[in-house]
Amino acid sequence: MSELTARPGDALVMVGRCVRLSRRNTDALLTSLLLPVILMLLFVYLFGGAIDTGSAYVTYVVPGVLLLCAGFGAATTAVSVTTDLTNGVVERLRTMDVGATAILAGHVVASVVRNSVSTVLVLAVAVAIGFRPALDPPRWLAAAGVLLLFLFAVSWLSAAFGLLARTPEAANGFTFLVMFLPYPSSAFVPVETMPSWIRGFADHQPVTPVIETLRALLLATPAGSAPARAVAWCLGILVVAVALSAVLFRRRVG
Amino acid sequence: METVTTAAVETVALRKSFGGVVVLDGLTMRVARGSVHALLGPNGAGKTTTVRILATLAAPDGGTARVLGHDVVRDRRRVRRTISLAGQHAALDDHQTGAENLEMMARLTGVPRAAARRRAADLLDRFDLAAAGGRRVVTYSGGMRRRLDLAASLVGQPSVIFLDEPTTGLDPRSRRGLWEVVGELAGAGVTVLLTTQYLEEADRLADRISVLHGGRLAAEGTATELKQRFGAHRLELTLRDTDRFAEVARRLGDRVANRDPARLELEVSTDGTGPRVRHLLDEVDPDRRGITRFHVRTATLDDVFLTLTGQSAPADRREAAGV
Numbered sequence: 001m002s003e004l005t006a007r008p009g010d011a012l013v014m015v016g017r018c019v020r021l022s023r024r025n026t027d028a029l030l031t032s033l034l035l036p037v038i039l040m041l042l043f044v045y046l047f048g049g050a051i052d053t054g055s056a057y058v059t060y061v062v063p064g065v066l067l068l069c070a071g072f073g074a075a076t077t078a079v080s081v082t083t084d085l086t087n088g089v090v091e092r093l094r095t096m097d098v099g100a101t102a103i104l105a106g107h108v109v110a111s112v113v114r115n116s117v118s119t120v121l122v123l124a125v126a127v128a129i130g131f132r133p134a135l136d137p138p139r140w141l142a143a144a145g146v147l148l149l150f151l152f153a154v155s156w157l158s159a160a161f162g163l164l165a166r167t168p169e170a171a172n173g174f175t176f177l178v179m180f181l182p183y184p185s186s187a188f189v190p191v192e193t194m195p196s197w198i199r200g201f202a203d204h205q206p207v208t209p210v211i212e213t214l215r216a217l218l219l220a221t222p223a224g225s226a227p228a229r230a231v232a233w234c235l236g237i238l239v240v241a242v243a244l245s246a247v248l249f250r251r252r253v254g
Numbered sequence: 255m256e257t258v259t260t261a262a263v264e265t266v267a268l269r270k271s272f273g274g275v276v277v278l279d280g281l282t283m284r285v286a287r288g289s290v291h292a293l294l295g296p297n298g299a300g301k302t303t304t305v306r307i308l309a310t311l312a313a314p315d316g317g318t319a320r321v322l323g324h325d326v327v328r329d330r331r332r333v334r335r336t337i338s339l340a341g342q343h344a345a346l347d348d349h350q351t352g353a354e355n356l357e358m359m360a361r362l363t364g365v366p367r368a369a370a371r372r373r374a375a376d377l378l379d380r381f382d383l384a385a386a387g388g389r390r391v392v393t394y395s396g397g398m399r400r401r402l403d404l405a406a407s408l409v410g411q412p413s414v415i416f417l418d419e420p421t422t423g424l425d426p427r428s429r430r431g432l433w434e435v436v437g438e439l440a441g442a443g444v445t446v447l448l449t450t451q452y453l454e455e456a457d458r459l460a461d462r463i464s465v466l467h468g469g470r471l472a473a474e475g476t477a478t479e480l481k482q483r484f485g486a487h488r489l490e491l492t493l494r495d496t497d498r499f500a501e502v503a504r505r506l507g508d509r510v511a512n513r514d515p516a517r518l519e520l521e522v523s524t525d526g527t528g529p530r531v532r533h534l535l536d537e538v539d540p541d542r543r544g545i546t547r548f549h550v551r552t553a554t555l556d557d558v559f560l561t562l563t564g565q566s567a568p569a570d571r572r573e574a575a576g577v
Contacts, residue, residue, distance in 0.1 A: 013361045017347065024349040024390075056558035095309045095408060096363050097334035254311060 010098050014106025015159035019031060020078070022114045028076055033118045036069035037125050043188055044129060045148040051189055062126045063214035064187025067207060068179065069122045070147055073115035075175040077107050081162025082171035090253055106160045112148065134220035136226040143217040146230055150210050154178060154232040156241035163248035181207050186215075206233035260323045262287045262414050262445035263308060267314035270469075279305045279469035280317065282570065285447055285462075287322075290440045293449040294555075295466035296563055301449035302342070304466070308447070310337040321414055342419050346402035351382055352402050355391060356409060359360040363410040377405040381435065397428030403538040404435060407433050417448040421455060433459055455554035459549045463555075466563050472492050472562040484497060484558040487526035489534065489551040494520040498504035498544035505538040512560060 022029065040061065046056035081104070084090045093103055123131075133140070145177030158174055166170035182188070184198050185207040191199055202208055209229035263285035270278040278300045285291040293301045306312040307319055319326045321333045325368065346355050353374050360370035378387040381401040388495040391399065400420065407415055417436070421429040434457055437447055450456055456463050457477045465472045465480070473480055478504060493499040499518045503510060512521040524530055538546045 007364070009364070010362055013358060017350070017358055020354070021349050088341045088343050089347065090346040091309075091311055091341060092339065092406070093362070094311060095334055095337060095339045096359070096362055097331055153343060254313065 003034045007102070009100035011057050011105045011109075014098070015109045018106040018110030019113055022110050022120070028079075029114070029118075031114070032035060032069070032073040032076060033121060034064050035072060036122045040065040040066065040218055043127070047188075053190055056130065058126070058130045059132070060215075060218065061188060062123075062229045063211050063218060064182055064185070065126065065148065066122060066147065066214060067187065067211050068182045070115050070119055070151050071154050071181065071207075074111050074151050074173055075158045075178040077111040077155045077158035078162035078165060078171040078174040079168050081107050081159050082165045083135065085163070085252065086167065094253055099213055100253070104156075104245055104249070107159055107162075108152065109153040111158070112151045115146065115151050115155075122176070132219075133218040136220050139217045139220060143214050146210060146213050146217070146227070146234075149231065149234040149238075153237040153241065154243065157237055158181040160241045160245040160248055171236070181205065182211070185211060188213050206230075206237065209233060221231055225230055258386060260287070261285060262289070262322075263291075263321055263447055264350070265304070265317065265319040266309075267317035268307065268314050268319055270300075270307065270312065270314050276471050278307075278314070278317075281466070281469060281471055283464050283471050283474065285445060287445055288525070289442050289461040290436060290446045290459050291464055292460035292463045293447065294451075294456045294463050294559070295449075296559075298450070300469040301466055302418055304481075305339070305418050305447070305449055306350075309337060310334055311339075311415050318357065321383065322487070335410075335417065338407035338410055339416045340400075340403050340407040340418065340420060342422065343562070344399040346391050346399065346403060346406065349390055351388050351390050352378060352394070352398075353387040355402065356406055359409040363477045377408060381405045384429075386487045389523040394536075395428075397424055400424060400428065402433060404432065407459050408439075412444065417446060419449055419451065421452065427536070429455070453559060457555050465559065466506065468565040473558070480558045481553045481555065484553065484561045486514075486553055487522045487524050488551050488553055488557060489522045489526075489531060490551065491520045491522070491538075491545050492547040493520065493544055494546050498539075502538045502544055510559065522551065523553075557559075558562075 041060050043065070044058045048061070053060040084103070084107075090103060141223055158178070158249055161174040162171050165173070184194070184202045185191070185205060186202065186206065191202045191208065209226045210233070212226035213223055213230040215221065216226060261284045263283070265392075266282050268278050268281040269276075277298075281300065281304060293304060295301050303312065307477050308321055308326060310326050313327055319517060322336050324332045324336070326333050332531055350358070353371075355369075356374035356377055357370045357457070360373045361367065369396065375384075375387070378384045379405065383398060383401060383405070386394065386398060391402065402422070404417075407417075420436070421432050422437050435457070436448070440461075448459070461479070462474065462476055463480060464474045469499050473484070475483065490500065493502055495507065496515070496518070499515060499520070503513060503520060506520065506522060509522050510520055522534065524534065531548075535545060535548065
């Protein structure tokens, strides 16, 4: 374990590197920004008219879109981790005695930074097309906190997946998994409208309580047990992902 | 403390298999401090695996390996502080500039930001990349990438450098440029262990050469020693026609070192002295009608390679054919 906690400065250098590389990877940056925006416009203007959620559809759908944006962006961490593994960068860092934590934390923290920015931009577009959150800044902060926690969890899980994938193309598969998870959830339509067998899944998958929590916080509605379940899910995923990536890193790189 | 006599690299009976395929089969070798040492061998001989074990990236299945006296498994962190590795593909970030790549590496060796910047600038200068330092690596040529990669491996001021096929895929000019750099490193007292499939490279660069074959050490020595030991001269015979070719080949039997039926050429090991060559020519071609030309030449490392491994060096043959 001593190897995993060596030299905290290394992690900062690695974060700086990954943030710089993210900033320069304009293709990925545009995709992770445009995709949620386009989906949001699609749902609001094409499907929204036919979906009855008891309120303006834009109000209903934005929390789900924010989560989709965060999840999709975080999932691309898998691709950058696998790329580093396949092009020899990780091996060089290992021969320089840079620890696994520093290498992975660089990717994870950069992912959180990158996706926080894109989430804010998506939120701005949402406001422009009529999304009106409740005027309650403490709740906004709480929503930001939940979203950050979700970002951390998905980013780290994504890093673990990146350690498992043999090629960057395979790692990209993780983004699809994360991108589709919001569909069988309360992101776009209320869970009550789904067939009972999907409902069973939608009610008990991690995305639903996170969305419900965001919705409750942004719209100042009662949240019930959603926040507790959301935090539990995120912390659980985070713990599993960190442990898993430590094992996978050791097995793959040594 | 290490003593002056500690070898830079020492392996004893090193073994490694991947999924049942034996790659290293008891490799024992030694690299003297401050020398340039080449690991020469055909593809699959175990060169890269050896380097990966020495660079702490793979654990051996058996045997021991030490770098400057430190065991690569038990003391791997100490080993990592003394070595660097430049692998087969340049491990650089395409979307950082050359300077940013080097500065990052320097900071990862624990150097503060300002000093890291200076070290990056020094290295860019030294590797003739000062003008390109502010450009992203994605715009570099193959030769520039290799130079930057080599510069990156020097950032931590290592005592032992592993270069895995440093010039594979480079044009001849870039290759010579890289050779110069390796020469300079050796001049500065750094130990260089390089793998190569290019015989010329081993011949030009290395103080000593270890020939690997089938995961074992097939021979070790200076290029001159190896050439002397495995056939100092070669007698090349060109035959009149296929009948004569077959006849002379039969007379020579297992003395034939190399044959090329298409060009009607045979090669025999010889010491190159007049009486011996004359005797041999008379013996295999008594009526003096079969051999149209003969030529005595000094053995090359390729001959050594061929004798030891039973195959010609793949890279050099490819080169001769095209590049």
